[in-house]
Amino acid sequence: MAVGLGPLPEFFPVRGVRVGIASAGIKKPGRKDIVVFELAEGSQVAGIFTRNQFCAAPVTVTRRHLSEAAPRYLLINTGNANAGTGRKGVVDAEQCCSALAAMAGVSEAAVLPFSTGVIGESLPVVKITGALSAALEGLGEERWGEAAEGIMTTDTLPKGVSRQVVLGGETVTISGISKGAGMIRPNMATMLGFIATDAKVESTLLQTLVSELGEASFNRITIDGDTSTNDACILMATGQSDAPEIGPDSPFLADFRAALEDVFMTLAHAIVRDGEGATKFVTINVSGAETQQEALDVAYTVAHSPLVKTALFASDPNWGRILAAVGRAGVPDLDIDAIEIHLDDVCLVRHGGRAEDYSEARGKAVMSQQEITIYIDLKRGDVHERVWTCDFSHDYVTINADYRT
Structure with a gap:
């Protein structure tokens, strides 16, 4: 796969x-x-x-x-x-x-x-x-x-x-x-x-x-x-x-x-x-951070979220899961009204909520791609970091459940 x-x-x-x-x-x-x-x-x-x-x-x-x-x-x-x-x-x-x-x-x-x-x-x-x-x-x-x-x-x-x-x-x-x-x-x-x-x-x-x-x-x-x-x-x-x-x-x-x-x-x-059971190759691009560590904290929190990863597998533009992951990444004093989140060129989040010009159809079209970029702009500094990950599929569970058999 x-x-x-x-x-x-x-x-x-x-x-x-x-x-x-x-x-x-x-x-x-x-x-x-x-x-x-x-x-x-x-x-x-x-x-x-x-x-x-x-x-x-x-x-x-x-x-x-x-x-x-x-x-x-x-x-x-x-x-x-x-x-x-x-x-x-x-x-x-x-x-x-x-x-x-x-x-x-x-x-x-x-x-x-x-x-x-x-x-x-x-x-x-x-x-x-x-x-x-x-x-x-x-x-x-x-x-x-x-x-x-x-x-x-x-x-x-x-x-x-x-x-x-x-x-x-x-x-x-x-x-x-x-x-x-x-x-x-x-x-x-x-x-x-x-x-x-x-x-x-x-x-x-x-x-x-x-x-x-x-x-x-x-x-x-x-x-x-x-x-x-x-x-x-x-x-x-x-x-x-x-x-x-x-x-x-x-x-x-x-x-x-x-x-x-x-x-x-x-x-x-x-x-x-070639991640176990992977069907999507995902780049998580965090910009506008104050420090490298907070950029990585946000990127990895999104990348490691089972809810985000399973939504990616399902091609489900459930943008609330990405928003929630950013919010729990441990970055102090986030200005949530300033943050913007995109799937490729489709804006998901702006001014603290769903972007006015967002549509489910546009989000679904991006999530159906094999290669996706999630852009997260914290708008609090000039530090940028990238992390690469994949989705979680049924096969991931099967591969690891059967690994020693």
Whole structure:
């Protein structure tokens, strides 16, 4: 049911990155559920992670390994989140890293583990380590599309994007994949994102870029308001391109950042478009706020309202639900007579009530679209924020009720 999400694009290989796929049979026999990224020596890696206090064991291990060594391998498994597994979960993640490190001839700290799937079950270490040789033997530059499929859980379609930009007369490639369809809420929305470039990027700048672009993209999407235990977004730069190194003062930074932002946004929006049971892709645009926080408070209150989300599914222009959500967002001293609320170009609310020129037919026409923008102008400042979400359908309940069966 993905909204406006088509087949995977052609991926441009990223020099210095090889990808391997294997089947460990973690949840379903024969399913490709192991993905390995191999990075050229000298690659830079930066990341952002879930803010859930019950962060999964692989998140804990990855954070530590990033501080100890230069990463050479990423090991991703689906079907099991290795979250809520206590100290044993950390040991299990370390054992998988150790096994891959021994096969590849690198240190254990040079392997970063990632897991996604069911929470609270022990990681099947033997199954995973038994599939690693196949993943390593199959390493290749052209396997991005298979990797996008290999990291899926309840996703209905794989998600990926690939871009090229010319910097200093040399071509730089950026390719990325993401997964996620439910348990998506900012503070790292169960999502995983892996983005690689062959550009040379100064290490501190790389962390700045993943933090800032992740905040504007993956941390502005929400499907159900649940922050996962396993979220991670990783940005890798191999430095294999002949383009000049990009630093904070580089004349090529703006063009590189624009291309990278496009990749981040495309992958983040794909998650919302493939939200569990989603039939609508919704942008919530809040303007006229005094602070970023109050703009986000309003946007998320609307985005998380089950009443708003079910009205979206029904194509019901029940504008009172949006008005009520704005009013309970916790913004102090709202001037309700000043606020305006629109569905696309149809004004719903003006002067504290239904707009004089509003008609149910015009509202229904917008709500029947697959892509909708809700504009909320608070008229109290000059701060603007956007959040992307989807509707709640019958299928959302079915998918999550049946998730473990």
